[in-house]
Amino acid sequence: MPHIDDESLALNALGEDVLDPEQRAHLDACPTCTRTVRDLARVTARVRPRTPEPELVPPDPTVWARVHAELGLTDVPAVPAPGQVTAGSGPAGAGEAHDAATDELSARRARRSWLPALVAACTALVLGLVGGVLWERRTLEPDETTIASAVLDPLPAWAGSSGEAVLQTTAEGRREIVVSVDAPAPAGTFREVWLLKPDVSGLVSLGVLEGDQGRFDVPEGLDVAAYSVVDVSEEHLDGDPAHSGDSVVRGSFET
Ligand SMILES: [Zn+2]
Structure with missing residues (x-):
């Protein structure tokens, strides 16, 4: 029988059981093949990781x-x-x-x-x-439930502007108003959102509107049915916290 092929000898040196009985008998008897396996085993023992490869x-x-x-x-x-x-x-x-x-x-x-x-x-x-x-x-x-919405119409000085306000309750039970406004924004001014009574006998500031849209908390206990008008005003950096009197858009909640 010829010597065992190199691949089988290499696999044998790696511990793989690939030899048939005839090859195994040859390996036991042949000094050449035995030496090859021993040399290969010595080399692989050096390069192999110490921990055995996990069986998949x-x-x-x-x-x-x-x-x-x-x-x-x-x-x-x-x-x-x-x-x-x-x-x-x-x-x-x-x-x-x-x-x-x-x-x-x-x-x-x-x-x-x-x-x-x-x-x-x-x-x-x-x-x-x-x-x-x-x-x-x-x-x-759902995160929010819509209770009412309002179309915000422009005041005469702001013709062409528009807006919308949506009254929502959050999953935690808080009331929020989402206001969006489409109107020119002159430099050096800012927008403020208000809730007011239809007869303007009461006025509550919700906060500053940054950009075109904002989300505002409704103060706890505020009667939105009484303060049913949403107003967005043009405010100047004059340090006066009161409403400027220059409303951009305004509208009433409709349920
Ligand atoms: Zn041999």
Whole structure:
């Protein structure tokens, strides 16, 4: 019998059981092959990590099927079952026992090669489940409930401007007014949002409107039915906290 091929000797030195009985008998008797294995083993012992590589166990086929079903994938990729692999990875002309050994080796390699895909699929599954749960919670518990809305019409000096106000309650029970205004913003001025009584006998400031839209808390206990008018004023940096008298847009809540 000729000497054992280099690949089989190398795998044998790495601790893989790839030799058939005939090769094993040859190895026991042949000083040349024995020396080769010993030299290879010495080299691999130096480069190999001290901790053994963890053995990867293939999951039950139903796991893959469930992952696939959960992700709504249509085509199921072929997952090689142990022993069901293509031939040709081992030395030619070897016996049946040798085939079984290389088959097992190839199957192990195949399992490693599709493992990243399974990990990716499981990650996607987890992310999908988390996203679904968050989406469901948002759907079941809306953050705000709209109570009333108001169209804000421009005052004569601000013709062409417009606005809208929406009265909402938050999930925590607070009242908020979301104000949006479409109007020119001259330099050196700012906007302030107010609630006032229709007869202007009462006036409450909600705060400064930055930009085109703002969200304002309604003071606890304030009767919005009485203070039903939303007013947005043009204010100057003059240090006077009172309403400037220059209203841009104004409108009443309608439930
Ligand atoms: Zn030999």
